Amino acid sequence: MQRNTQQRRALRKAIRLADRPLSPQEILQAGRDQIPGLGIATVYRNIRSLLDEGWLQEVELPGKPNRYELAGKHHHHHFHCKACDRVYDIDNCPGSFTDLAPHGFQLEAHDLILYGTCRGCVTEA
């Protein structure tokens, strides 16, 4: 029996209002705007339960803490800014990569990550 605590409400709101995938630390900071005493453990516990619930989606980046965004989005990929470490959604996907897989290999999924500098950091430089 799951309870609708103010912490969970605050975290849901923070993620819903974000325009990009957030890291646990970013979620913590956003949550603390509403609940100053919010603990990091609560963030992690809620991330897990929201994932199990299917409300949240994991964005895995090599060598970086995971990011999380609302589930149910259209198939898309991500842009990782090396300067500010933020992650942005990329709307379209170049398509299928079935012909890339070696002969006899069964392709089930793919992941594409772009690296560079986001607009904000480009103009700052």
Added chain:
Amino acid sequence: MQRNTQQRRALRKAIRLADRPLSPQEILQAGRDQIPGLGIATVYRNIRSLLDEGWLQEVELPGKPNRYELAGKHHHHHFHCKACDRVYDIDNCPGSFTDLAPHGFQLEAHDLILYGTCRGCVTEA
């Protein structure tokens, strides 16, 4: 001035003989076959120096420990078999993804990972 220690020689040999990218722990185990007292810190320190040296290349997999393989290969990507957890090289790259980046974003690099089942695991099933 870099020294050619038996540890470094053993690690180089282990990586050179491997037919796939190795994790630090795998490198440690392989190295201990030759030098039983080998420490994990030495493995990490040598991984770093071999990377700086350009002899070693990092293979980053989301949600997995990094792996390392001999550098100098042509630009390529990887196929990760979900069944046996092995990683395979993919020879060709679909090309540039510059048009995918949002307007104003500066694209510098990309990473493409294919997931599925390798030939060996397909025939086994």
Added chain:
DNA sequence: GTCGTTGCAAAGCGTTTGCAGCCTA
């Protein structure tokens, strides 16, 4: 002999877990 390198142990860092008290239903 120098000083780069090593092994050990401790420290970081992000994440998870144990626990006593809190608060939602």
Added chain:
DNA sequence: TAGGCTGCAAACGCTTTGCAACGAC
């Protein structure tokens, strides 16, 4: 009131770093 949930702090697993001893040159 019951028991899921919270904050704190300690525990984790992996990687990095401090340090005294070692060994390549």
